[in-house]
Amino acid sequence: MIITLDLNGKEETLDIDPSLRLVHLLRNTFGLLGTKEGCLHGHCGYCLVFLNDQLVLSCLTPAFSTHRGKVLTIEGFRGTPEYYDIEKGFLEVQYTPCGFCASARILLTHAILQETLYPTEQMIRKRFTAILCRCTDPSRLVEGVQRAAAIRRHRQHAV
C-alpha cells in the first residue's frame, strides 16, 4: 500500500507491506538507527518515537498508521533547541544512559517536558518505568530530567 508521511520534517511517499512495523520502516528503509529494536512486544521501550506529537512504541505501531501523519525520531529531534535543553541537562548532572536506550530516554524526557516544566521526582520515576534497561541510576535520571526542565524554563523565559 502507498503511504505518505512527514518524517522528521521531510515528506516521504512509499509503497509498503501492510504488515510492516514502524520500527522496521524507520531502521531498514530509512536507516534511522537511533530508534533501537528491542523486544518487538512493547515491553522494553527502546523503540519510542513521536507520531503526531504523541509518544508511541514503534514496534507495536503498524507503518501504515503513519499515513498522512508526522513522525519524529531522535534524528529529527537532535538538531532542535528542545533537544539541546535535554542534552545540556543530562550532561550537567553527568547522567549518561547507554547507547541502546538513550534515544528513547531523550524523547520520553521531551514528552514529559511538553506536559510540564516542573516534573516531580515521583512523576519522572513513574514515567520512566516505560523503558527497561539496567544502565540507569534513577537518582541521576531524576536530576537530569529536572535540570533539563530548568534549562528549558530559563530558555523559554529568555525568549
Added chain:
Amino acid sequence: MEDLSEVRKVLQGKSVFVGDILDPKALWVKVKRAAIPHGRIQGLVFPSFPPSVRIIRSKDIPGKRTITFGQVEIPLLNESEVRYVGEPILLLVGPDPEELERLSQQIVVLYEELPPSYDFPSDESEEKGLVHLEKTIQRGNPKEAFEKTHTILEREYSTGFQEHYYSEPHGAYVHWDNEETTLDIHISSRWPFHVHRVVKESLALPWELVSVSIPSDPDTSLDGKLWYPSFVSAHAALAAWLTRRSIKYLYSRQEDFLFTPKRAPSTIRLRAGLDGEGKLEVLEAEILFNMGAYPVFAEELLDRAIYALGVLYRCPNLLIRGRVITSCLPPAGAFSGMGGSQILFALEVFADEIRQELGVSPTEWKTRNLATKQRPRPWGTHRKQFFPPSALLDTVLKASDFERRHATLELLRKHREQSPESFTSQEFWEGIGIALGAQGSGFFLDREHRSKVEVRMTKDKKVSIHTSAVPGSYALKSIWKTITSESLGIHPSSVLIEPIRTRSTQDSGPSIFSRNITITTKLIEQCCNQLKKSLPAGLPAQGVKSLDPRYARSWNRETFLGNPFTAISWAAAVVEVKIDPLSLVPQIEHVWMSIDAGRILDENEARRTIELGIAQAVGWTLLEHVFYVEGRIPQPLFWNYRICSPSDLPTPHIEFLPSEDYKNVKGLGELALNVIPAALINALSQGLGKRIRAIPYREDVPL
C-alpha cells in the same frame, strides 16, 4: 570529567551496535534448536530447500567442534545427545531470515528421549551422575564442637535464577576483508580474545586470519556477555567461512531470554553451634548450585561461594560441603556477585535468625562475632583484608537510626500480632533489616588469564591506550584517560583509547569481577610510569605491562589458604520497607549503604555503580522470577519479566568511608548484590512477622 563528545554522540542516537550494521548483501543465520530437554538424536528429516539456503551441521566444522572450559566441553552444534531445550543442533544460512525460520520449523528431528533432571536431587542417592564438582573444606573439629555448644540452629535458604537483561541481545556480524582472507567479527563481548581463540580453533585458522572488533559504545552487557558471545561468534564465523559471504546473526529478545545463561540458583543449608554468650563456635554448610547442562566456571562459582561463607565472621570450627550439579537446563553463567551473592544472602539472613533466637539486637550479635585481627577468618591472615573497624557499621547505623527503628518496629509488630483488632487494613506493615558483605576483585583463576596493557606516545606527543578490557561506562574510559594525562603531563584530549580489535590490541583478559578497575587501571598506571622512564631516550616511546599473578599464586585452591583476590571491599546496608497488608507487596522506603572500597577514583561513577547494583539486587530479590517447567521457561514469563524500574527504588543514601587501604583501587560493582538481598529480606521478614528464606520473594507466602 567525562569525555563529552562521546556522551553527546550517545545522546544523539548515534551509537552503533551489532544490530545497527546494515549490509544488504549479508546472509542470515537461524539455529535449529533441540525441542526436548534430554535425548539422543536418531535422525533428521529435511524438507526440500531452495538453492539459496544452506544447512550447516557439526560435521562441517573444519576445526575444534567444542568450546572448552576446564573439563566442560560445549558442542558448537550437537547432533548426538542434546541436554537442554534450545541446544543448537544445526544452522540454516540464507538471505531471508523469515524463510529460514519457516524452513527450520519444517526440519523434523527424531529423538530417543532420555530421562531429564531439572532440579536439585531430593536425596543423595539421586545425585549420582549429576554432581559435576564437589569440595569439602574443614577447619577445627566441627563434630566435637557441636557436642559442646549451647545452642544449635539449622535453616535452609534458596536463591533463584536471574536474567541478565543486557541492552542488545546476542548477535554477531562477520565479514571478509578486502582480500577475502581475514574474517572480521563484530560482536558485543566482555572477553574479545576468547572470541578470537574459539573462532580460530573452530575454523582451524591461523591466528592472523581472524579479527574481533567490539562496538565502542558501552551497552551495559554486564557479565552475560562473558563467554556466550564466543559461542555465537563461532556459529556466525562458521557460516561466513562456508558460504564465503558476510553474515548477520542476531538473537531475538525472546530467543535470548529462553536459551542463554542465567544466574545459577542455589540451595544452602546452614547449621550453627553457639556458646552460652552467642559466639559462633561451629558452622556447617551444605551448598548446592544448579549450573544447567554445561557448568561453565563451576569451580570459580563454588570457590567464591565457599570463600564468602568465611569472609565476615570468626568461626574456629567449620565444615563446608559445596557441590555443583548439572541439569537439563540451559548453562548458567557468570553473573555479578557470582557465588558470593547467594551465600551472603543466606549467611546474613541466618545471622538475623540467630540473633532473633538469642533475643539480642542484630548489631549486637554481629559485633560479637565479626572477624578481627585477633579473631581471624578461616582463610588465613592477610593484612588489609579484615573487616574494617566498627566505622562501617557505625556509619550505616547512625545514618539509618537503625537500632531505634528496629526496636520500634519490632514492638509494633508484636502489638499487631497480639491485638490485630487495633490495626486497620489501611495501615502498612513496616520492617527494617541490616546486612554486611564483601566483594573480592579479580578471578580466582587469574593466574590462568593473561592481562596485558600498552600505552604508546608518538613523536607529536599523542598518547594511545591499547587494551582489550571492555569498559562498561564512559566514566571508566574517562578515568583511564585522566590517569594517563595526569601521569604523563599532557592534555586529556591528547589521549586516545584505541578501538578494541584483537589484531592490534593487547590481550587484557576477561572484563569481569571488577578486573577493569582493579587490574587494567593499575596496568595503565604502570605503563605510564614505564613510558615516563623511557622518555629521555626520545619519542616514540611505549610502556607495556602485564598482570603480576603473585597474589593469585598465593592462593591454594585445595587447602583454601592464602589470598585469591587483588582486593576486598566491604559494605554494610540497611533497608526499610513498608508492606501492603492485603497484597503483601513491599515498597522500599529507604536504602542506606556504607562502603569501604579503597581509593575512589570518581565518586560520581562509584555512586552510579552502586545504585545500578542496588537496582539489580532488588530485582533479583523481589521482582525477577525465572523458572523452568519441564526444562522450558513458560512463554508468558517473557512478556511479564520485570526488572527494577526507577519507581521501585528510593534515592539511596551512600557513604564512602576513608579507607585504611586508601592507596588501593578496589572493585565495588558487586557490593550491592552481596548485601542488599539479605538486608531487604530481613526487613521484609520483620514487617511480615514471618521469616522469608527464599528469593525471589513471592507475595503468596503463607503467614
